[in-house]
Amino acid sequence: MSEGSKARYSFGGDDHIFVELDNEMSLTANFKAMAITTVLEQAQIPGLIDVCPANASYQVRFDPLQLPPRDLLLELQRIEGEVGDATAFDLDTNIVEVPVLYNDPWTNETLLRFRSHHQDPDATDLEYAARINGFDSVDSFIEAHSGAPWFTSMVGFVAGLPFLFQMVPREKQLQVPKYLRPRTDTPKQTIGYGGCFTAIYSVRGAGGYQLFGITPGPIYDPTQQHPDFEDFMVFFKPGTIAKFEPIDRALYDKYSAQVEAKEFRFKQRPVKFSLGEFQADPDAYNAALLEVLHGS
Amino acid sequence: MGVRVVKPGMATTIQDLGRPGYYRVGIPPSGSLDQYSSLAANLLVGNDDSAAVLECTYLGPQLHFEAPTVVAVAGANLPPLLNGEARATWESFAVAEGDVLSFDYLEGGARAYIAVSGGFDVPQILGSRSTYTLGSMGGVEGRVLAEGDWIDTGDTSRATPGRVVPESLRTEHPKHREIRVMMGLFDHRLTPSGRQTFLRTEWRLTPVADRTGFRYQGAELEFEERDPPFGAGSDPSNIVDAPYPIGSIQVPGGIEPIVLHRDAVSGGGYVMVATVIGADMDLVAQSAPNNTTRFVEVNLETALEARRDRSKRIEELRMAVAS
Numbered sequence: 133m134s135e136g137s138k139a140r141y142s143f144g145g146d147d148h149i150f151v152e153l154d155n156e157m158s159l160t161a162n163f164k165a166m167a168i169t170t171v172l173e174q175a176q177i178p179g180l181i182d183v184c185p186a187n188a189s190y191q192v193r194f195d196p197l198q199l200p201p202r203d204l205l206l207e208l209q210r211i212e213g214e215v216g217d218a219t220a221f222d223l224d225t226n227i228v229e230v231p232v233l234y235n236d237p238w239t240n241e242t243l244l245r246f247r248s249h250h251q252d253p254d255a256t257d258l259e260y261a262a263r264i265n266g267f268d269s270v271d272s273f274i275e276a277h278s279g280a281p282w283f284t285s286m287v288g289f290v291a292g293l294p295f296l297f298q299m300v301p302r303e304k305q306l307q308v309p310k311y312l313r314p315r316t317d318t319p320k321q322t323i324g325y326g327g328c329f330t331a332i333y334s335v336r337g338a339g340g341y342q343l344f345g346i347t348p349g350p351i352y353d354p355t356q357q358h359p360d361f362e363d364f365m366v367f368f369k370p371g372t373i374a375k376f377e378p379i380d381r382a383l384y385d386k387y388s389a390q391v392e393a394k395e396f397r398f399k400q401r402p403v404k405f406s407l408g409e410f411q412a413d414p415d416a417y418n419a420a421l422l423e424v425l426h427g428s
Numbered sequence: 429m430g431v432r433v434v435k436p437g438m439a440t441t442i443q444d445l446g447r448p449g450y451y452r453v454g455i456p457p458s459g460s461l462d463q464y465s466s467l468a469a470n471l472l473v474g475n476d477d478s479a480a481v482l483e484c485t486y487l488g489p490q491l492h493f494e495a496p497t498v499v500a501v502a503g504a505n506l507p508p509l510l511n512g513e514a515r516a517t518w519e520s521f522a523v524a525e526g527d528v529l530s531f532d533y534l535e536g537g538a539r540a541y542i543a544v545s546g547g548f549d550v551p552q553i554l555g556s557r558s559t560y561t562l563g564s565m566g567g568v569e570g571r572v573l574a575e576g577d578w579i580d581t582g583d584t585s586r587a588t589p590g591r592v593v594p595e596s597l598r599t600e601h602p603k604h605r606e607i608r609v610m611m612g613l614f615d616h617r618l619t620p621s622g623r624q625t626f627l628r629t630e631w632r633l634t635p636v637a638d639r640t641g642f643r644y645q646g647a648e649l650e651f652e653e654r655d656p657p658f659g660a661g662s663d664p665s666n667i668v669d670a671p672y673p674i675g676s677i678q679v680p681g682g683i684e685p686i687v688l689h690r691d692a693v694s695g696g697g698y699v700m701v702a703t704v705i706g707a708d709m710d711l712v713a714q715s716a717p718n719n720t721t722r723f724v725e726v727n728l729e730t731a732l733e734a735r736r737d738r739s740k741r742i743e744e745l746r747m748a749v750a751s
Contacts, residue, residue: 142612142613143612143728144673144675144700144703145675145703145704145705145731146610146706146707146731146732146735147673147706148673148674148676148703150612150670150671152670154657155660155667155668156657156658156659156668157657157658157659157668169452181448181449182448182450182451182452184452184694184695185452186669186671187669188659189668189670189671190671191670191673193451197732197735197736197739201728201732202728286671287453288451288453288454288671288694289454289669289693289696290454290562290694291453291454291560291562291563291565292453292454292563293454295669305658310697326697327660327668329659329669334454335563335564354553354563354564354565366454366455368453369453370452
């Protein structure tokens with residue numbers, strides 16, 4: 133383990149090892165999870181079944197009769213030492229523009245059906261989120277949410293659902309509690325918010341995150357009929373960087389028609405992400421990322 | 429060749445060995461929850477391990493066979509009826525063109541596996557025919573079977589009626605189970621008394637028990653007080669959203685532990701305090717609502733020994749059914 137490591141290793145039964153890199157969320161902890169799991173995947177260890185990077189932790193599943201658990205544990209600790217604080221690690225990923233109709237009719241209809249599950253039944257989720265984060269209006273809250281880009285810190289819960297963490301210093305992080313009791317319904321492609329994470333619901337279903345808006349673009353396509361899904365059925369991968377772009381109803385309808393015709397593609401560009409360079413000057417680094425996206 | 433679904437049963441899905449390797453993007457392994465019984469059914473009809481079977485929960489389907497084949501049912505005690513006549517479980521039997529397979533009421537366990545010679549044939553998605561309903565993937569259109577569905581079946585050349593699994597190699601279905609777990613993950617967040625309560629309580633399975641997870645009732649667990657870390661959420665049972673091991677036991681709000689199974693939600697923000705050992709996941713699968721369970725703590729060495737014992741039992745099963 134590296135000097136001053138906060139990592140905590142635990143067996144999850146006889147066929148998983150769970151590693152909590154930090155008990156609190158940070159881009160540093162997340163990027164360390166990305167770096168370690170990338171090294172681990174590249175090592176192609178026989179008997180390793182699943183490698184799952186997550187927000188501030190990661191997990192592996194393995195066949196313990198092929199790969200002795202204590203040997204694997206030592207290997208994971210060795211890789212943690214090798215990766216260190218991960219500032220020297222560059223991640224090859226993509227930056228994607230995600231068009232969002234904030235305050236849309238569909239999530240508004242849903243949130244009204246579940247007011248009794250909410251902390252503030254008399255406000256909408258956006259009004260509540262804006263107020264408790266000290267914004268004077270929903271518009272200024274949306275500006276903050278759609279301003280700086282977001283880093284996909286984990287994909288999961290259900291197939292293809294990304295958790296995104298905003299690439300801003302902690303004092304600028306937006307924080308909103310989850311619903312008091314989960315809803316039984318959430319529209320597909322809802323932009324939700326819980327704790328310090330944005331989630332994009334990949335499928336319709338239960339959920340507890342606050343409802344902010346909706347994107348017309350599909351992010352999960354098990355039948356692989358849409359152009360962005362030729363290679364794989366899941367669009368967001370751990371490490372994908374997203375920029376939310378507020379759109380109006382006219383543009384939403386235009387993109388929806390493209391989706392209907394199976395012609396919609398997200399605007400995206402490949403980028404190399406370096407945590408060290410980001411930390412040196414987040415604003416300048418984010419501005420450079422957005423320049424790559426807009427292809428100037 | 430194939431079968432027509434006359435009645436679908438309660439939650440009947442096509443399953444096989446599963447779809448490992450995609451958990452990092454939220455796609456769980458899926459596959460038969462009771463892998464041992466599913467394998468037994470396949471072996472009885474001369475199939476490879478990877479052939480797809482029907483997993484029937486609590487209530488069996490009614491199937492119309494449009495070609496002769498060989499069928500076996502293993503797992504729960506869900507008595508098969510062929511044209512209304514009783515047939516045995518854990519035994520393969522011949523089916524003629526036009527025959528109807530239905531089932532009597534469940535007498536023990538929770539999940540029965542129907543294998544047909546050559547397997548149920550649907551397109552493979554990411555290397556598996558298993559149904560994952562939350563992701564609308566695999567099986568018949570990514571969903572549970574519905575009335576009128578047609579399912580192709582494969583090559584019947586290795587069909588062998590009259591094969592039997594000996595009594596000693598059949599799964600028993602008691603109403604109380606001891607399920608072995610390894611403590612860990614976030615168990616340090618339980619108080620000593622919370623930990624004792626977890627291991628001493630006789631937990632009762634609620635009706636909220638499906639391929640995603642099994643929810644139990646019986647006691648409330650006490651957690652240590654703490655200042656919530658950034659991003660974790662305020663309840664003492666919250667954590668920064670993390671991956672969930674298959675078999676892990678989470679305790680939202682300190683009440684109603686949930687054992688995640690092969691269609692697990694792959695991650696989330698609830699404290700997990702233990703994980704069911706690999707060898708006992710088949711037992712969880714056969715638990716029915718109102719059955720009771722005690723979680724018994726074992727260490728890694730015992731868990732690995734249990735896994736080796738299970739492998740040995742599977743080899744015995746192969747030998748017994750082949751001979």
